Amino acid sequence: MAEESQQHRNRRWLTSYHATILGFFATSLLCGCQNGPLAALRSYRDDTFSRAPTKTELGDNQGLLGRWLTPKPSPNTDPTAKTPLVKGPRGWEPPKVQENPEADAEFKAAFTLFEQKQYGEAEKAFKAIAKKRKETPWGEKAQFYLAESYYQEGKFVYAHDALDQLVKDYSGTLYMDKVASREYAIGLKWLALSDPKTKPEDRIPWQGRFTGRRPILDTTGYALQVMEHVRQHEPLGPLADDATMTLADVHVKQADYETAAEYYRQFVELYPKSPDLQKAHHAAIDAWIKGYGGPELDGTGLEKAREMIHKTMRAFPDRAENNEKLYHTLALINDQDAERAFKVGEFYRRTGKVASAEYYFGKIPQCWPKSPWATKAKAELATLAKMPRTPSLPSRMFTQPGSSDPFSSNSGASPLGMGGGMNGMGGMGGMGMGGMGGMGMM
Numbered sequence: 001m002a003e004e005s006q007q008h009r010n011r012r013w014l015t016s017y018h019a020t021i022l023g024f025f026a027t028s029l030l031c032g033c034q035n036g037p038l039a040a041l042r043s044y045r046d047d048t049f050s051r052a053p054t055k056t057e058l059g060d061n062q063g064l065l066g067r068w069l070t071p072k073p074s075p076n077t078d079p080t081a082k083t084p085l086v087k088g089p090r091g092w093e094p095p096k097v098q099e100n101p102e103a104d105a106e107f108k109a110a111f112t113l114f115e116q117k118q119y120g121e122a123e124k125a126f127k128a129i130a131k132k133r134k135e136t137p138w139g140e141k142a143q144f145y146l147a148e149s150y151y152q153e154g155k156f157v158y159a160h161d162a163l164d165q166l167v168k169d170y171s172g173t174l175y176m177d178k179v180a181s182r183e184y185a186i187g188l189k190w191l192a193l194s195d196p197k198t199k200p201e202d203r204i205p206w207q208g209r210f211t212g213r214r215p216i217l218d219t220t221g222y223a224l225q226v227m228e229h230v231r232q233h234e235p236l237g238p239l240a241d242d243a244t245m246t247l248a249d250v251h252v253k254q255a256d257y258e259t260a261a262e263y264y265r266q267f268v269e270l271y272p273k274s275p276d277l278q279k280a281h282h283a284a285i286d287a288w289i290k291g292y293g294g295p296e297l298d299g300t301g302l303e304k305a306r307e308m309i310h311k312t313m314r315a316f317p318d319r320a321e322n323n324e325k326l327y328h329t330l331a332l333i334n335d336q337d338a339e340r341a342f343k344v345g346e347f348y349r350r351t352g353k354v355a356s357a358e359y360y361f362g363k364i365p366q367c368w369p370k371s372p373w374a375t376k377a378k379a380e381l382a383t384l385a386k387m388p389r390t391p392s393l394p395s396r397m398f399t400q401p402g403s404s405d406p407f408s409s410n411s412g413a414s415p416l417g418m419g420g421g422m423n424g425m426g427g428m429g430g431m432g433m434g435g436m437g438g439m440g441m442m
Contacts, residue, residue: 103129103138114145119153134169144175147182155212156186160226167233180234183226184243190214190223191250224250241271248283257291261304268311281312282322285329295340302333309333338364338373345380354387 110125126149129142147162163179173179192198193214208214215222230243248263264284268277288305309326316322345360361384364377 097137100136100138103133103136106133107138107141110142111145114149117152119149123149123153140166140170140173140175143169144173144178147179150212151182151186156189157212157215160186160222164229167229176233177237180230180237180239183233184230184239187223187226187230187243187246190219190226191246194220220250235270241267241274241276244271245276245280248280248287252283252287257287258301261287261291261301265304265308268308278312278316278319278322281308281315284308285312285326289329289333292336295336295343299337299340302336306330306333334368335371335373338368338371338377341367342373342377342380345377349380349384352390354384354389358384 106125106129110122110129113119113122113125123146126142126146130139130146133139133142143162143166147159147166150156150159150162159182163183166173166175167179189204192202193204204214209216224247227243227247230237231240231247234240244263244267248260248267251257251260251263261284264280264287267274267280268284271277271280274280285305285308288301288308291301292299309330313323313326341360341364345357345364348354348357348360358381361377361380364371365374368374
């Protein structure tokens, strides 16, 4: 009976464990957050920027073993291969498109349906032309107007997929500016669904998941993906800066400050003539500071915020009211650096490394004399002055037979001979291996 009850408890525990795991993944997929596993997987497998080269275009339709045993040159590197360009009066140009009255008539009939707002019939006609006339100007136009028909009918998911297919099949399409414009509009419509300030008439109901108006899962994640496509399709286009700013602002709302700061930094570097440049400067500083996790964690964000502050002061020297706030922010960052140094000094004091602790505590009054941590550091230095100095022994890795010092330029030196040098370095105010938590701690 005892064994049966134990098996019953184990079975019940496994059932609850599996239910918890399934519930976690279901919540992650349905919550609509950009940081969920579905969004990460989709971003990793995003191949909608351009069509990958086919095996025929690469001149290699063999497997890995076949390529290794019998390699074949690619036709793209063959000087005698045919080129898609022809030499004209202006140099090398694409060949002129031959007239095709049949294709013209098909597209004209479909476009007439589009102008008459018969979008359902136009979708069927454009889809047939895009498939039949693929890799031709008529196929390119039909693919674009297929996406446009979906958009006008409110089927934004289908419109987005059709635009992605257009870019994949015709990477140098003449409709790239219109593609970016439509994708930006679709992204704004989907992002508005998570904004509580959106008017009720502008919201897409939940039934829209089954009519193509919004994605079934992770609407916000798809919206951010669309905004990223706007940036990639036209990096210097009129909407690229707006898309970058939108991406950064959404990540701030999601408390993903590190990603938001990176988008703001890219905005500053890529769009120096944008009217929102100063806003991006200040937003990047704010995001890096908000992403700081405390003195026990990494302080790289504080260093980047300090660099951006100096860059902002140089870029806008005439904004006195803003520079005053930046000086205040810089003082806060310096105070955080003093706290970080104080925490490191406390760690070495607790572990008995007096020289290393003195170095970090002594650094605070010299670098940040006006910080409140300077007074505390002086008190700690007075206490450390009365503590005995315990010499640090070299690591066992340097005292084993046949071992050598990896930090020495002479790899054949005696490890015991190097041990005294390490102790000497550790005693130099904590600057040596003792200060790095290496030799002094072992």
